Amino acid sequence: MSLQSVLLRLPKGGPERRAIEAGEIDAIIDRANSNVVLLPAARRALRGLSSDAPIANSLLAALPRKDYLALLDGLEPVTLTYGTVLYERGELITHVFFPVDCLVSLLTAVEGHPATEVGMVGREGMVGIALALGTDISSVCALVQGTGAALRMNAARFRREFEQSLPLQRGLYRYANAKLALARQTIACNQFHAVEPRLARWLLMTSDRVASEEFILTQAFLADILGVLRAAVNKAAGSLQQRRLIRYSRGKIRILDRQSLEAVSCRCYTRIEA
Numbered sequence: 001m002s003l004q005s006v007l008l009r010l011p012k013g014g015p016e017r018r019a020i021e022a023g024e025i026d027a028i029i030d031r032a033n034s035n036v037v038l039l040p041a042a043r044r045a046l047r048g049l050s051s052d053a054p055i056a057n058s059l060l061a062a063l064p065r066k067d068y069l070a071l072l073d074g075l076e077p078v079t080l081t082y083g084t085v086l087y088e089r090g091e092l093i094t095h096v097f098f099p100v101d102c103l104v105s106l107l108t109a110v111e112g113h114p115a116t117e118v119g120m121v122g123r124e125g126m127v128g129i130a131l132a133l134g135t136d137i138s139s140v141c142a143l144v145q146g147t148g149a150a151l152r153m154n155a156a157r158f159r160r161e162f163e164q165s166l167p168l169q170r171g172l173y174r175y176a177n178a179k180l181a182l183a184r185q186t187i188a189c190n191q192f193h194a195v196e197p198r199l200a201r202w203l204l205m206t207s208d209r210v211a212s213e214e215f216i217l218t219q220a221f222l223a224d225i226l227g228v229l230r231a232a233v234n235k236a237a238g239s240l241q242q243r244r245l246i247r248y249s250r251g252k253i254r255i256l257d258r259q260s261l262e263a264v265s266c267r268c269y270t271r272i273e274a
Contacts, residue, residue: 057098057151058124059171067165074157080104080150082216086127086142093136096128096158097121102148103210105225106140115141117225118183122146122209125175131155132162132172145221146210182272189268195228196236200265201272202226203246207255208273214254240264 055061060068080086080102087093089108097104104127106119118140121127127142127150136155153161162168189198202225206215219237223230237253240246245261247254255261262269 056100056123056149057126059126059175060098060151062171063165063167067167070165071153071161071168074153074161075151076153078150078152080144080148082144082147084144086144087138089138089141091138093128093131093138093155095152095154096126096131098126098151098153099123099209100149100151101210101212102144102150103146103206103215105143105145107143108140115224116227118186119179120145120205120209122206123211124209125179126172128155128158129172129176129179131158132169133176145217146206146215148210185268185272189266190227193266193268195226195232196239197264197266198226198268199233199236200240200245200261201269203253203255204258204261204265204269205272207258213258214252216251217253218251 055068060071063071075098078097080097080099086095086097086104099122101123104121105117106121106127107115108118109115121142128138130136130138162172189201199222202222206217207213219230219233222233222237226233237246237248240261241248243260245255245257245264247256
């Protein structure tokens with residue numbers, strides 16, 4: 001559904017059309033096709049074109065302004081919806097994604113066991129980092145775990161921009177190193193720490209990446225990413241909820257006391273975020 005087709009459906013002079021023309025509406029939801037149409041003002045704000053609007057993705061925000069502006073024509077605002085697989089392990093990477101307020105889980109599987117999370121990407125990073133490291137094949141499954149906005153660029157354009165921008169190269173190499181450190185710390189954490197502090201760590205990391213204290217996570221998914229039974233997740237989440245650190249109902253989690261949750265979390269959280 002395009003903006004033009006939306007306008008054609010609305011009566012001239014009607015309240016909906018007046019609101020769109022006045023810039024009072026940021027986006028239109030096409031529920032039949034699970035699509036979201038961003039209006040021009042929202043697209044400009046999302047890209048950071050407004051002089052007083054911060055760039056929403058941290059990797060892009062760290063670039064010198066001229067390097068960021070060189071990327072703009074190739075950046076397309078999109079909405080990533082929960083459950084969407086951006087690419088499977090072993091598939092060709094056709095696009096990279098710079099999340100704004102969505103969350104993407106990076107999963108890998110061992111034969112006979114559910115897929116386990118080995119990384120997560122939110123507004124701090126980019127999905128498709130393998131392209132910056134010289135390969136166009138994904139080593140993980142990239143699954144959208146939290147619905148939200150992102151900026152997308154096709155792989156060919158990304159390669160050209162990456163080759164021409166030294167600041168972009170430096171930023172992505174630092175980010176790749178941080179992801180490697182995260183994976184190493186996560187392995188150690190899963191091996192030696194109890195479920196409750198690991199759950200607290202994961203909730204805090206998720207909150208940081210979606211820039212919200214509330215998000216949706218099912219017990220089944222939490223059990224898979226933590227590598228434990230659902231009963232263990234239920235017990236740990238119940239303990240955190242009983243102490244009023246979180247509220248957890250039907251997959252919706254809200255952090256109520258962040259400071260206390262950080263105290264419960266293992267030290268891996270501060271090490272990973274640093």
